Amino acid sequence: EVQLLESGGGLVRPGGSLRLSCPASGFSFNSFAMTWVRQAPGRGLEWVSGISDRGGSKYYAASVKGRFTISRDNSKNTLYLQMNSLRAEDTAVYYCAKDRGNGDYGVISFDSWGQGTLVTVSS
């Protein structure tokens, strides 16, 4: 059974930083792309960032490019999202999700999701 367990969320002031982690189990982690998707309170899904299976290709939404960095450690089966220069509009539940493919050209569809971690950006 695939398991994804996000952590690292919390309350942070505008301009601050947070690092989210998502340890994975139940599948061959180094064979699949991974992604972060967020959902602001009461709003829809917004794709944030994706990374290919070996970490060689990274993709970002325009809204976070230059502020967020996605990475993975295949030796630890863990996905990360480093979030800097946080803004109020970054407040959301952040989900990590497993892609069906390896992500060589992008992330496309997500067949397993974690339960999410809440990030609140407020003074």
Next chain:
Amino acid sequence: QSALTQPASVSGSPGQSITISCTGTRNDVGLYNYISWYQQHPGKAPKLLIFDVSDRPSGLSNRFSGSKSGNTASLTISGLQPEDEAAYYCSSYTSSSTLVFGGGTKLTVL
């Protein structure tokens, strides 16, 4: 990248069929067959229903089906059941190698 356009809400009675549309542009929905649909119940993580326009994950009910014409993709749910009441989101790969979601559609089973 603007969100794909979905109706805010749809409704149907048990046993009926409904269709949710998802309209994009020639740079996303119209360009690739990388359209996915997700179901999300309140307080839960999304669940993949359809990938590559019309393929279903193993074990998923065939009451869910997908299609595409031009810049518009569609999800059809047949034989509506009370447990289908949820939010539904489409997504598409884009020419910028990014992904875009639709705004979401709330399905009410009357």
